[in-house]
Amino acid sequence: MNKPILYGAGFLAVIVFLLVGSTWWSRALERDPQGTSVLLSQSGLHWHAKLIIRINGEEFPIPANLGLGVVHNPIHTHDDEPGLVHMEFGGLVRAEDLALGKFFKIWGKRFDSGGIFEYEAEQGKFTMTVDGVPSEEFENYSMRDGDVIEISYE
Numbered sequence: 001m002n003k004p005i006l007y008g009a010g011f012l013a014v015i016v017f018l019l020v021g022s023t024w025w026s027r028a029l030e031r032d033p034q035g036t037s038v039l040l041s042q043s044g045l046h047w048h049a050k051l052i053i054r055i056n057g058e059e060f061p062i063p064a065n066l067g068l069g070v071v072h073n074p075i076h077t078h079d080d081e082p083g084l085v086h087m088e089f090g091g092l093v094r095a096e097d098l099a100l101g102k103f104f105k106i107w108g109k110r111f112d113s114g115g116i117f118e119y120e121a122e123q124g125k126f127t128m129t130v131d132g133v134p135s136e137e138f139e140n141y142s143m144r145d146g147d148v149i150e151i152s153y154e
C-alpha cells in the first residue's frame with residue numbers, strides 16, 4: 001500500500017469535487033428558461049412587475065393592498081401604481097417563489113393555462129405576453145424585475 005499515492009488521489013478527488021460544485025452553483029444562479037428550482041437570490045430581493053389584465057378589451061382592476069393582511073405576503077400590491085406587483089423577499093428566493101400563479105392564489109382568483117377567472121381559454125382568445133412577447137408559461141411564469149405582463153381574454 002503506497003500511502004502518498006492514496007493521499008494524492010484523495011486530494012485530487014477534493015479538488016474535482018470543489019470545481020464541479022462551484023460550476024454547479026454558478027449555473028444555478030443563472031436563469032433557467034424552464035424557471036424551475038433556480039436560485040435567484042440568497043439574500044432576498046425587492047422586485048416589481050406590472051400586471052395588466054384585459055377582459056373583452058376592458059382593463060380589469062387589480063386591487064391595492066392585496067396580500068397585506070395579518071399575514072404579510074412577500075408578493076403583494078400597494079396603493080401606489082395600479083397593477084404593480086411587489087415582490088419583497090428575504091433570504092433564499094427560488095424562481096418558483098415568483099410564479100405568477102402565486103399572485104393569483106393570494107388574490108383568490110383562478111389563473112392557469114385553461115383560463116382566467118370564469119373565462120375558459122377554449123371558449124375565446126386567451127393570451128399572455130411578457131414585455132410584448134407571447135408566453136405559454138401562464139401560472140408557471142416566474143416574474144422578473146421590470147416585467148410588463150399582459151393577460152388578455154376576448
Ligand SMILES: [Zn+2]
Nearest residue numbers: 076078086088
Ligand atoms: Zn411592499
Ligand SMILES: [Zn+2]
Nearest residue numbers: 046048086087
Ligand atoms: Zn416594492
